[in-house]
Amino acid sequence: MSKPVRAAVFGTGSWGTAFGMVLADAGCDVTLWARRPELADAVNSTRMNPDYLPGIELPESLRATADPAEAARGADFTVLAVPSQTLRGNLAEWVPLLAPDTVLVSLMKGVELGTVKRMSEVIEEVAKVSADRVAVVTGPNLAKEVAQRMPAAGVVACRDEAVARRIQTACHTPYFRPYTNTDVVGCELGGAVKNVIGLAVGIADGMGLGDNAKGSLITRGLAETTRLGLVMGADPMTFSGLAGLGDLAATCSSPLSRNHTFGINLGRGMTLKETIAVTRQTAEGVKSCESVLDLARRHGVDMPITETVVSIVHEGKPPVVALKELMSRSAKPERR
Ligand SMILES: NC(=O)C1=CN([C@@H]2O[C@H](COP(=O)(O)OP(=O)(O)OC[C@H]3O[C@@H](n4cnc5c(N)ncnc54)[C@H](O)[C@@H]3O)[C@@H](O)[C@H]2O)C=CC1
Ligand SMILES: O=C(CO)COP(=O)(O)O
Known part of the structure; x- marks a missing residue:
């Protein structure tokens, strides 16, 4: 039996948590990184994220930690779900901890002030990785509805279509239907x-x-x-x-x-x-x-x-x- 896909999700806000649920429901082994240890503790002990998705029960296979090294360890996919304007600073701290061949996945829908860079461009620059190792998940995905397992479709965009397909498989559930796209620029601008x-x-x-x-x-x-x-x-x-x-x-x-x-x-x-x-x-x-x-x-x-x-x-x-x-x-x- 092949070992489950491991995903790290940096950001235990509403979309990081909801997308972590999708990955867990699709069979991935998921660790959320939370900025505040008390939120990580609440997720692990109550199986809820009281601050961002109150009342929604989280899957058993979803764990949280406030230790970025622990979250990043061995991750096939490293999912980034922090505010767009803090990404550069956050990622610079996490880069030394990332698993060697991990694919970086952006959930963010913003453009950096000053540099006017899209999030995938910031990721390529800060993590010093090629565009083939950076993907974007976007589409009509209001976090609360996804967390309630209401049906939604989304897009996984990556220059390398094979990488997009790997992520598509990793997040495909009965209620979340991801399509692939190689137009990363269009997908990020749309979002x-x-x-x-x-x-x-x-x-x-x-x-x-x-x-x-x-x-x-x-x-x-x-x-x-x-x-x-x-x-x-x-x-x-x-x-x-x-x-x-x-x-x-x-x-x-x-x-x-x-x-x-x-x-x-x-x-x-x-x-x-x-x-x-x-x-x-x-x-x-x-x-x-x-x-x-x-x-x-x-x-x-x-x-x-x-x-x-x-x-x-x-x-x-x-x-x-x-x-x-x-x-x-x-x-x-x-x-x-
Ligand atoms: N909530 C939604 O329905 C969806 C959100 N998105 C996008 O996902 C991205 C993340 O948004 P949400 O999770 O919704 O936001 P949120 O406000 O619910 O959560 C943001 C997370 O980032 C953390 N954070 C805030 N400032 C930080 C800092 N300086 N350093 C590190 N972490 C920090 C917060 O503690 C929290 O865990 C945004 O770009 C948003 O546009 C995309 C699709 C759906
Ligand atoms: O991107 C979203 C839905 O796809 C969430 O929109 P808001 O960030 O305005 O809540």
Whole structure:
């Protein structure tokens, strides 16, 4: 009998824990790394993650530790599920501990501020590994629904399709159906930009702008994501797939989405400070809207919705003023 696949998951937040459950349910031997020893202890002693997934029973084969060396030991797959902006610093500490041929798997949906690097690029740079050893898992995967074993599909993207297939097998369960894709750029951009569009839709929902506004923002949001993807070498078809439209639809319609909810609070009139204070988990779009806009400007791509989100979130522009400006942009053909 072949030995079970070993996976280390760095980050015991909502998605790290839920994806750890998927891997465990698919037969992998999984160790979660938690920043706080008390959370690791709670996972091991109660089979629950009280801080991020309260009330959900975790599989027996899921263990947690606060010792990164213990988590990393012998891992076939090293899954990274920390906030995008802390990844570089976190990974630099973990690199000396990684198992020699481990494949690094990013669950993160952000773009690094300043460098405008995608998460897989940060991983390649910090861990000094080739793109063939770095994969991305993305798609419409709201953590709580996945942890409740509600059906979902996802995408495993890697330049090396054989590596993507190995991860696909390792996370395929009766309720989680992963597809492979070799368009890593498109898959990562889809995930990062949908958070920004999720904020925009949330703001519109908070302002009570209705479902036509929502449909318009989702569609034009996808158009600007695709424009950026095209100049960065992504396959445009990726954006009509799970990593693009699929994730956008889930995020923009769900009260479980932190980005959507963050936007709703802003649209209802909360200040940024108040909104941050009531947001207990990572809403990646809040920081990544700035790096996505930076990326777009460096590539000469027009992203009006992203620009609007940055102006509301970071420049204090009142949503009503931003809406007026967005609606009064010069008229243009749909396909451009
Ligand atoms: N929650 C979800 O439904 C999904 C989230 N994602 C993505 O997964 C990534 C992780 O998000 P979540 O697990 O949801 O976030 P979370 O906020 O639930 O958990 C974040 C985890 O990172 C840890 N952390 C925070 N700051 C840290 C630091 N400075 N150093 C080390 N660890 C730190 C926290 O302790 C926690 O364990 C994000 O990029 C998110 O966009 C992707 C798909 C679904
Ligand atoms: O990425 C997600 C669903 O696919 C989760 O969205 P939020 O980060 O907005 O909660």
